[in-house]
Amino acid sequence: MPVAENPNLVPPLFEHGKVDDFQSSGRTLATTFSPRDGSVAIFPTNNVDPQTLKGAYPEEQPIYFATEQRVPLAERRTFIVDTFVIFYAIQKIGVVEFEEQNANVFKEDERPDRIRKLCYDYINFARETWVYVTSEAVKKGEPTQFPADHYRILNSCLSLFTLLYAPGAGAEHFPVGEDLMEWLNTHYVEPSSEEGMQLSTQDKPWQDDTFWPYLTRATLRGLSKAPAFFLEKLPSNHPSPHLQRLSKHLTPLLTEHPRLQQFTAERDFAIASRRWKDKVKTLRVELDRVPEDARDDGFENWWDRLSDIVGILEGRAEVIKRVCEELGADWKEVTAVWGVFVDGRLRRSDLPDVVTDILDEMPSDPTDLEDAIQSSLLLGKPIQALSYAAQFDIWLAAHLADLMNNLGLLENETVDSDMSLRDYYVVGYAEYMRLDPSLWRLIVAYLCTCGPVGHEMADQVLMRVPLKLQAPKDSDAANEESARIRAGILDGVLKDVNTACFEHQREAVRRMVCRIASQTFLREKNYGLAISYCASAEDWPGLGRVVDCVLDEYITQGPTIFARMVQSIAPSLQALKSQSGSNISGVFIYRLMFAVHFAEFHQRRMNGELEDAASDIIEMFQKEIVPTSWWAVVLCDALELLQHNEAMLFTSEDTCLLMHQVEEIATRTAQGSGQDYLAVLARTIKNGDEKQAMQRIQIVRLALTRYYARCGVIGVGGKLAISTK
Known part of the structure; x- marks a missing residue:
């Protein structure tokens, strides 16, 4: 977008008469639009190769922000939010009619009365805002977006439209x-x-x-x-x-x-x-x-x-x-x-002819939009009235267009092949609301009533809503926000975005938002929520990445911290298992199961529940949930149990199973596939490599051989709590 030849910047970018100095410094002004709220940023930037710049002029380079219209103030924002309730109710009329038709209770003449009632709701809100701006806002000294006369005009135009076009069932034939x-x-x-x-x-x-x-x-x-x-x-x-x-x-x-x-x-x-x-x-x-x-x-x-x-x-x-x-x-x-x-x-149908004759002798004021809107309505030209309404207030144009469409006044009226006239004005109003990004819920709701074009625009709005998942810094709110996130109490923006996606059936956007949320939680090492939102997004590769990060905690932090971090994952695993008919990939669910079971093993080991810990080792191998790359790690962690002198924690069959795993590692390593089996174990050893990892496996092999020999000497095939002292 080109910048005006002489933009008025406040405060000024440079002193009066210093234009030539600024230009000779190799800088110029540039602009960029915000995709979120439609504002424009104006800032000084390089106009030449940075190496040829003459000095650091200016030392501080401010950024100037501007918008075509003012951000809605309190009274305007309240008006926007309150009238959305009426707009939403009008959209639901079609749903109610469909349900009533299926129940065989729908009456054709009820629709005009329903529309009329909602028209009066618009009128009342306009009147209440008019009264508020006239009295209460003045008493409180509050700044207002528009003068009281603005809302008076909204009230009068809506009243005239309702009188002429929404008189109720059968009333259109009465004298007017x-x-x-x-x-x-x-x-x-x-x-x-x-x-x-x-x-x-x-x-x-x-x-x-x-x-x-x-x-x-x-x-x-x-x-x-x-x-x-x-x-x-x-x-x-x-x-x-x-x-x-x-x-x-x-x-x-x-x-x-x-x-x-x-x-x-x-x-x-x-x-x-x-x-x-x-x-x-x-x-x-x-x-x-x-x-x-x-x-x-x-x-x-x-x-x-x-x-x-x-x-x-x-x-x-x-x-x-x-x-x-x-x-x-x-x-x-x-x-x-x-x-x-x-x-x-x-009659209402006679009004256009009568008004035409009157206007020939007493023409309306073409510079008065109130007069223009009302004369168009009385002349039976609702489309022309919409054009004037848009010039006066896009809110009025959008809601009149929606009412007209519901009353059948805009049939086959289109702007182009992709958008109807009604949708054109509603989209224009949604664009206006983008001045206040906090109104995103309303923006999405309006856009989702505007066909494919509106849905695509709503998707872009939803994807750009700041989720505010990161904890604030250097404030009391930081601890509260962090605790809230880590407790899984997500009743803020993320929940609202998900709710909006469900309500408007924007499934693709919902999944994308969930993926973004999972990445944020992953960075914060909140693995439980990260996995939960990966599953909600059906992002199975993402789920795999989270599990990999969880397992990396074992390598970098050790088993104690690893076991504590994985505690938040167990509920997510149970939820995934309970999803009947889900499309969860077996590879990723098994890796998640391994992480949880491996953490439970270490938790029991640290708590002294050695027999249960030994059972965890055998169960993981029997269910084949241990990834090949982690066989060596699990076997090395079982070494402590094999060397336990007070009780026999494994049966001879269990020992054979573990020996089989050790032999496969040794064989595959000898065949040149050691990287697939020993890479993770090598990472747990300081400055470790494949050779050192194999040495540890040899220690495990020796321990298993001795343990198996003990089982043979004692002559047992099952677990016995026999003291060897």
């Missing part, structure tokens, strides 16, 4: 006007309650410049109680008897305006609306009869103001548009008013 008006009043409050409170304290509120605009705006918004309250006060003290009379007729029309939720059938609502419209027409006739010279109260032309209110109730489009422009309302308000007063039976 009142729902739009409720959405408008919830997210764009007008008129304010403060205006109403101020007017209510006045004896002659109509003389206030805000009186008629307040009544008109409240009427537009369907807030009938507010204008009805002020109109009821007019008859008693307003100077115009005409207005006093007309207000008595207008007040019940405002309060009795039919609302869809008041009726159980749309037909009844339609009938009531027609009757109400007839009463409005009657009021219009009475209003028109007011003489021209009586339409002013000495302060304002009340008739024009009242005519506008009646025009709104009549549903006259030209009046509504003009009034909205005068009051500073935009196309959203006109759209909501249209569905309440102009066409009370307006």
Whole structure:
């Protein structure tokens, strides 16, 4: 990646005016990307052959780190984590439906209701974060990622999407006007309650410049109680008897305006609306009869103001548009008013045509992404809305795309042959979350819903999660971490990575992670865990390497330390033996069995359990688990038992078995294969070689011959505890 011609580095790399000195020193700036979090590192580096560098300039070469976006702060991180729970629940809907279909209990109309409920969960989280940033974060003085208005916009856009595209089973065929008006009043409050409170304290509120605009705006918004309250006060003290009379007729029309939720059938609502419209027409006739010279109260032309209110109730489009422009309302308000007063039976499917006409006269603000997203949704262009949402917040684009996909709005919409439109935005959101590597669990979960491309990206994330298996240094945590690892209590990152791999069926990655973990434990000489994770990864060559390292402990540290280190291996051996139908290679399992049995032999020998130790020697050879290269070592270690004077620890048959092993070593060595039989024994001898190793075998041969002779003199074929004193 090329570096900007004049990058701004803080603190500066060199003093002002020293650019030529830096360049002449043979150095330049280079960059590299982090595969883990997408950050970029900028650092000075050699631009010429190092041998031609002119001096050590600069003496200290700092590294500068930068990211395209800010790492999520507390409020943003909480929002990301909490909303993932909803995303995860949406992904599980398909699983639940499959199970219900198999049980023959699934109902087709339940899916929209399930999606709708989860949409409201998104809305609630956005609202809660908005409230938190507005109040609690300010009180605590906490820095926030985004201003409160950002979450307000998320809340309003999610609410509008839910209203239009996830209304619930069957509700998509209902009139939408009142729902739009409720959405408008919830997210764009007008008129304010403060205006109403101020007017209510006045004896002659109509003389206030805000009186008629307040009544008109409240009427537009369907807030009938507010204008009805002020109109009821007019008859008693307003100077115009005409207005006093007309207000008595207008007040019940405002309060009795039919609302869809008041009726159980749309037909009844339609009938009531027609009757109400007839009463409005009657009021219009009475209003028109007011003489021209009586339409002013000495302060304002009340008739024009009242005519506008009646025009709104009549549903006259030209009046509504003009009034909205005068009051500073935009196309959203006109759209909501249209569905309440102009066409009370307006369907969602009719909205694009209506909104198109409104936007022709009252266009949306192209620089306002909130306006762009909402207009696209109302125009029935969800894909265009996603594009604007991605510019505003990739979180919104990803979760809207997921919802749209589940609602069937993005069928056959692809970016290219490998990725759908839904996956494109979800992957983009996962890339954004990489700014905070601690969110890797969420990143993997999102990516694993995005087909083959997402799975491959998730694999890369999983393979780069720091397992933190090494114990910290120079701190109290070092001892705790080390003890935790050595106790096998791996409830940290390694366990989480394994769990994530199992959950998302990333078996190849899980095995690779287990191999990495086993190598770490091997370096720490925690052989029990190393073997356990080799087995989990089904890395049998790796298991062989661990066993070799274990056996090397005998050579380098001696039998005492060797026996102690192998104690942690026995449980792993039992676990491997219990795996029915496993693909464990016999070579590696036998080498592991040998290490464990050999350690047990030395442990019993050191504890004075000589008879059991002798049995271990014979059992290892009988089961043929002793590697050829270790025959000589085991036989030499048996020498102490052969020379024991207080008891006969071996039978004559046992002695013959051991003599047979000795003779094979001698024969093979004479034939030139001594390296295969004596190399390990030679390593146990200081500055030892094959000749010295063979000398020790000769000592064992002599001891066996004497022991066998003793068995013949005593005339026994089995083990007898006979004193020879």
